[in-house]
Amino acid sequence: MKTKQLIGYPLLFSMLALSQAALAYDFTAKTKDASTYTKQANEQVYKELDFSNKTAFADTDRGFIAPLLNNGDIDGVFSATAMNYMQDKKAPASVNPSLWRHAQLVNRGGLYKVNDHIYQVRGQDLSNLTVIETDSGIVLYDVEYSGKALKASLDLYEKHRGKRELKGVIISHSHADHFGGFAGIYAAGLATPEDVKSGKLPVYAPEGFVEEAVSENVNAGNIMARRAGYQYGNVLKINEKGIVTGALGPALANDASTLPIPNHFITKDGETVKIDGVDFVFYLVPATEAPAEMVMFIPKWNALSMAEDVNHLQHNIYTLRGAQIRDAAAWAKYINLALGRWGDKVEVQFGPHTWPVWGNKNVVEYMKDQRDLYQSLFDTTLRYANYGYGPDEIAENAKLPKSVFNKWDNRPYYGNLKNNLKSTYIRNLGWYDGNAAKLAAYPDAERGQRYVEAFGGEQKVLDAALKSFNKGDYRFATELLNNIVASNPKNQKAVLLMADALEQLGYQEETALNRNWYLAGAQELRMGGNVPNSLATTSPDVIAALPADSLMPYLGIITDQIKAEKAGNHLINLNLKGEKPYSIDLHNGVFNTMGDFSAKNAEVTLDISKLDLLTFLAGKSPMSDLVKAGKAKVTGDAKVLDKLPGLFDLTIRNDMNLVLPLQAGNRIK
Incomplete structure (x- = not known):
C-alpha cells in the first residue's frame, strides 16, 4: 500500500507543477513575441545558407525605370508602401531570415525594362504585368488579379512609355492572379467588352483554359477564395508578426476578380501566332503549375517565358488553397523540353512572377536547377514509397541533394518541401498509405472527444500541451490542443494556447504560405471565428459571364x-x-x-x-x-x-471557419 502511494507521489507532483505552469501562462488573445526556441531556430538559418550572395539583389533592380504610382497604394485593395517594411533591415526574431531575404527581393516594385521591347510592372499585385511592344502597339502578357491594380500598372507604363494601341492579350494559364484583373483593360480605355466578344481584340489562352478556370474559380470558388485569404495573408496585419510577402509577389490584391472568355485558344504545340508583326511560338504544358498552361518563345528577340513553370523559388505541387495536385514529373519534363528547344538561343527568361534572368548561360543554368528540383521531388517520393514509406514518413525523413535544395532559387518560399513530397505521393498513390488504421480514423470533432476522454479530461490534455509548448514542441502542442478545440471550442485556454503555438510555428516558417496559414489560424482562434474576407472569384458578374x-x-x-x-x-x-x-x-x-x-x-x-x-x-x-x-x-x-427559386445556393457565406468548427450559420442544414 505504501509502495503504491510512493509511486503516485511523483505523478501528483508533476500534475501540480503543470497546473502551476498553467496558472502562470499568459492565456490572452494578444499577439506574442518570438519565443527563445523560435529565436534559436531562426538564428540557425544563417549558418545553413549563404547570405553573402547578393546576385539576386542586383538582378531585381536591373532595368529599373520608375517607382509605382502613389508608391503602389490603392485604397482598400493594395499597399505596396506597407509591404516594403523589411527593406534594408535585419530579419526580426518573428520571421525566418531566409523568407525575410526573399521578401526584400520580391517586394520591390516599379516599372522595369527587360529588353528594348519588353517591359514589366512588378510589385503592384501578386503577379507582374508584362507589356510587349510590337510594331505599332502593345501586347499584354497576363493581367494581374485585380482590375484596379492592373489599371494602376497600365497608368505607370503609359506615363513613361506613352499610350499605345492594344493589339492583343496573352493569358498564360488558368489561375485567377493571371486573368482576374482583365477589367482593368476596360478601365484604362484600351478596349471594350464588345472588342473581346467580337474578336477585334484577340485574347489568347491555352486549350482548356475556360474549363479549368471555372473548375477552380467558380465550381470550388467560394471555399478557394476563403482559403486564399488565409494562404496569402489577406486576413493578417502587415507587420513583422503578420504578412511578410506573398512569395510570388508582395501580396494578392484584396479585390474581386473577373473572368474573361478568350476568343483564341492554342491547341497544338509549336503553334505560331503573329501579332502586329511579332511571332509568338507557343507550347502547351498541361498538368504542370496549372492544368491548362502554355509557355512561349519570341524568336525575334530570343526571349522565353516559361509562364509560372520556373520562378525564383520552389513552387507548389499542391496548393493549400485547394486545387488539383500537380505532376512534378511532367513539370520537370517540360522544363527539360524547353531547354532542348531553345537552350542554345535564349537570351532572356521572363515570367509573370519574380524577376527575369539574362544571358544564355545564366538562363540555362537557372532552368536546369528548376528542372532538377521537380524531378528530384518526384523521383525521391516514388523511391521511398517503393520501400514502403507513407507520405508523412517521406516528408519527414527523405534525404535530398543540397546542391539542388540549398540554392536560393529553389528554396521553399511558396511551395513547402514537406507538402510537396506528400502531395507527390498522393497524386501517384492516393491518400491511403496502406495502414488499415487510417481507414477507421474519426473526423476531428469525433476523434477529439474520444481523445480527451481517454486522456482523462480536458485539463490533462491542456497541461500536456502546455508542457510541450514550454519545451518548444509547438507541433505536438498544436496536435494535442486541436483535440479539445475540435470537440469543445468554448475551452478558451485551449483555444488561446493553440493560437500561440500556431503563431510560433509561423514565425519559424521559411514558406510564406505556411507562415500565413499558421498566423491566420492563430488570428481565427483569437477572434473566435468569422474572420472577414474580401477575396471573391464567384461574383455575380463572373457567374453571368x-x-x-x-x-x-x-x-x-x-x-x-x-x-x-x-x-x-x-x-x-x-x-x-x-x-x-x-x-x-x-x-x-x-x-x-x-x-x-x-x-x-x-x-x-x-x-x-x-x-x-x-x-x-x-x-x-x-x-x-x-x-x-x-x-x-x-x-x-x-x-x-415557380418551384425553382430557392433551390440554388447562389449566395454562400465566405467567412466560414477553417480552424474552429464551422459556425452554425454556415453549415448545410
Missing part, C-alpha cells in the same frame, strides 16, 4: 438536393439567348442537363437570357414580371418554373 456549358454544371453544384427532391421530378427545356438549347431533367433532387437537346415531352419551355435566369433563380424577379417585361417567354406549365 460563364458560357452556358459552364453555367449548367455550376447550377448543379449549388442545388440544394433535399429541397429539389421535395419539388418533385420535372423536365424543362431552356433556351438561353445567344446559346444552344438545353434540356433540364430535375430528377430525384439531382439537376441533370443536356446541351444541344430539347426534350419532346418537356412540361415547360423557357426562353430567357442568362442574367435574367440568374435573377429569377435568386428569387429577385418573379417569372410573371419577366414575362410581362418581355424578358422571358414561357410555353407550357409555368407553375413548374
Whole structure:
C-alpha cells in the first residue's frame, strides 16, 4: 500500500507543477513575441545558407525605370508602401531570415525594362504585368488579379512609355492572379467588352483554359477564395508578426476578380501566332503549375517565358488553397523540353512572377536547377514509397541533394518541401498509405472527444500541451490542443494556447504560405471565428459571364438536393439567348442537363437570357414580371418554373471557419 502511494507521489507532483505552469501562462488573445526556441531556430538559418550572395539583389533592380504610382497604394485593395517594411533591415526574431531575404527581393516594385521591347510592372499585385511592344502597339502578357491594380500598372507604363494601341492579350494559364484583373483593360480605355466578344481584340489562352478556370474559380470558388485569404495573408496585419510577402509577389490584391472568355485558344504545340508583326511560338504544358498552361518563345528577340513553370523559388505541387495536385514529373519534363528547344538561343527568361534572368548561360543554368528540383521531388517520393514509406514518413525523413535544395532559387518560399513530397505521393498513390488504421480514423470533432476522454479530461490534455509548448514542441502542442478545440471550442485556454503555438510555428516558417496559414489560424482562434474576407472569384458578374456549358454544371453544384427532391421530378427545356438549347431533367433532387437537346415531352419551355435566369433563380424577379417585361417567354406549365427559386445556393457565406468548427450559420442544414 505504501509502495503504491510512493509511486503516485511523483505523478501528483508533476500534475501540480503543470497546473502551476498553467496558472502562470499568459492565456490572452494578444499577439506574442518570438519565443527563445523560435529565436534559436531562426538564428540557425544563417549558418545553413549563404547570405553573402547578393546576385539576386542586383538582378531585381536591373532595368529599373520608375517607382509605382502613389508608391503602389490603392485604397482598400493594395499597399505596396506597407509591404516594403523589411527593406534594408535585419530579419526580426518573428520571421525566418531566409523568407525575410526573399521578401526584400520580391517586394520591390516599379516599372522595369527587360529588353528594348519588353517591359514589366512588378510589385503592384501578386503577379507582374508584362507589356510587349510590337510594331505599332502593345501586347499584354497576363493581367494581374485585380482590375484596379492592373489599371494602376497600365497608368505607370503609359506615363513613361506613352499610350499605345492594344493589339492583343496573352493569358498564360488558368489561375485567377493571371486573368482576374482583365477589367482593368476596360478601365484604362484600351478596349471594350464588345472588342473581346467580337474578336477585334484577340485574347489568347491555352486549350482548356475556360474549363479549368471555372473548375477552380467558380465550381470550388467560394471555399478557394476563403482559403486564399488565409494562404496569402489577406486576413493578417502587415507587420513583422503578420504578412511578410506573398512569395510570388508582395501580396494578392484584396479585390474581386473577373473572368474573361478568350476568343483564341492554342491547341497544338509549336503553334505560331503573329501579332502586329511579332511571332509568338507557343507550347502547351498541361498538368504542370496549372492544368491548362502554355509557355512561349519570341524568336525575334530570343526571349522565353516559361509562364509560372520556373520562378525564383520552389513552387507548389499542391496548393493549400485547394486545387488539383500537380505532376512534378511532367513539370520537370517540360522544363527539360524547353531547354532542348531553345537552350542554345535564349537570351532572356521572363515570367509573370519574380524577376527575369539574362544571358544564355545564366538562363540555362537557372532552368536546369528548376528542372532538377521537380524531378528530384518526384523521383525521391516514388523511391521511398517503393520501400514502403507513407507520405508523412517521406516528408519527414527523405534525404535530398543540397546542391539542388540549398540554392536560393529553389528554396521553399511558396511551395513547402514537406507538402510537396506528400502531395507527390498522393497524386501517384492516393491518400491511403496502406495502414488499415487510417481507414477507421474519426473526423476531428469525433476523434477529439474520444481523445480527451481517454486522456482523462480536458485539463490533462491542456497541461500536456502546455508542457510541450514550454519545451518548444509547438507541433505536438498544436496536435494535442486541436483535440479539445475540435470537440469543445468554448475551452478558451485551449483555444488561446493553440493560437500561440500556431503563431510560433509561423514565425519559424521559411514558406510564406505556411507562415500565413499558421498566423491566420492563430488570428481565427483569437477572434473566435468569422474572420472577414474580401477575396471573391464567384461574383455575380463572373457567374453571368460563364458560357452556358459552364453555367449548367455550376447550377448543379449549388442545388440544394433535399429541397429539389421535395419539388418533385420535372423536365424543362431552356433556351438561353445567344446559346444552344438545353434540356433540364430535375430528377430525384439531382439537376441533370443536356446541351444541344430539347426534350419532346418537356412540361415547360423557357426562353430567357442568362442574367435574367440568374435573377429569377435568386428569387429577385418573379417569372410573371419577366414575362410581362418581355424578358422571358414561357410555353407550357409555368407553375413548374415557380418551384425553382430557392433551390440554388447562389449566395454562400465566405467567412466560414477553417480552424474552429464551422459556425452554425454556415453549415448545410
